[in-house]
Amino acid sequence: MNIERYLTAHRQGTPGQIFRLLRQGRVTVDDQVVDSPRTDVTSDQQVRVDGLTVTGRQPQYLLFNKPVGFVLNLEPTSQRSLGSLLNSLDQQRSLKALANLPKEAVGLVLASDDERFLADVARQNWRSTLQIVLAGTTVPDLSANVAFQDVTSQVDTVHQTVTVALTTTDVAAGVSALSNLAHANEPVVRTQFGPVALPVDLAVGTYRGLFANEIDALNGPLDLKTE
Structure with a gap:
């Protein structure tokens, strides 16, 4: 063949x-x-x-909706970690997390045991979309921070809240900036990493496999340089 x-x-x-x-x-x-x-x-x-x-072993590609307070350790025995969320079959994998997210934030985290995939995606330097819901209708100003792009605020006059969202490659800085806004009573959520969005039907504390089109999109455009 x-x-x-x-x-x-x-x-x-x-x-x-x-x-x-x-x-x-x-x-x-x-x-x-x-x-x-x-x-x-x-x-x-x-x-x-x-x-x-080549051995024929099927790599695993996972998308988590990380709960607040959970770390990215994928050891099954580690408490309050992504590893503690794995089912018995996935616990046998040597998984590593991609798309770092501080424990105080929630939302999209990727993991795989395919080292090639992890390296290819890391080279893309994808932006993350982060958002937080604030009490009240006062719109904060984050325009001075050049590390953030596409900063938006959506006022909900019915529920008296403001949803603030931004994109950045500096996730730690983005999470810190949003968490420190006045009237931030909920955790920061990562809703998107590069071309992949957090599924609206994926409950917090659960995960699913990545689809083939998501894997290909995360790899980005073909680049003959592998470094």
Whole structure:
């Protein structure tokens, strides 16, 4: 079979991820770089991705709605951590969190055991969208902070609240700035990371797998530089 079908059969990612691996020269067959998806490969040849032998093990890609006060530790035995939320099957994975979020905030956090995916997404330097609900109808001014983009405020005169949202790559600074606003009685929520939004039907303290289109979007445009 050709190398594209081989990598698909051996669960090396979505079609987009496999195309990326080939174009970036990260696939070798018997120590020779292969970049064409039509290259034939046989069962007795040694296929590696990023120098690691292809085993057929399915990577895991997860999206959490992190509760307030929980840390990003993914060890199942760690109290008040993402690891404590995992089911028995996912507890066996060597997962790592992506998209850092302070424990005082809630919302979207990604995790995976696919080191290639984690590195590719980290290189994109995606912005996070953060928001908080304030009591009252006074709109705060965050325009002076150049680290924040797309700062918006939406006044709800019925419930007498203001929802403030911003995007930034400096999540810690964004969480701190929003948390310190007057009349901030609720935690900061990360509602989006890059192209992926927090699902409205994903309850706090639960998680689901990422869809193939979300994985490909998080990887960003194809860049032949892997560094």
